[in-house]
Amino acid sequence: MLPGLTAALFLVAGLSACATTDTPPYMGGPDNFGEANRQTMMAQVIDPDPHYDTAIPETSGDHAADAVERYREGKVKQPERMTTTSSMSSGGGSN
Template identity: 55%
Template sequence: MIIKARRIALAALLVSGLAGCTHTYPGPAASNFGDANRMTMAAQVVDPDPQYDTLNPPTSGEHSGQAAERYRTDKVKQPVSTSSTQGPGGGS
């Protein structure tokens, strides 16, 4: 009878010890705890079989040659200047 009582007490102790292994995070973070780390690791994995619409982006050797020639002869096309700020009175 004493052995049976000891077994029951030991089983109760083990079951209560296993209850500490469960995740009981309060609030809405309980369902997605650790997702940030998993997503960061997944972003670093290269797709082993990427599928693209076109194999290479469209290029033009003639345009590249003309640009190289303009660079060599110092006749580079100047880009159009744009402003990212407004003058006085702009904004709210």
């Protein structure tokens, strides 16, 4: 009985080597290939038909014309100076 059982095990092992899969097991199957790439691409696609509360932002043509005229004459309003970082120094040394 032992030689027949051994022969059956070798036969089963040999036949299992003939079984093939379409994709390697590390790819997760044919429907999962490239999913990360598709998700990344879709995260970058904008809405082709966006709906806003106001279709065109309110603007003032007179205000824009005054700004252009000031620019041409060299009378541009200087913006306020703002700092976004603060510098702190300490008196440290290294050996």
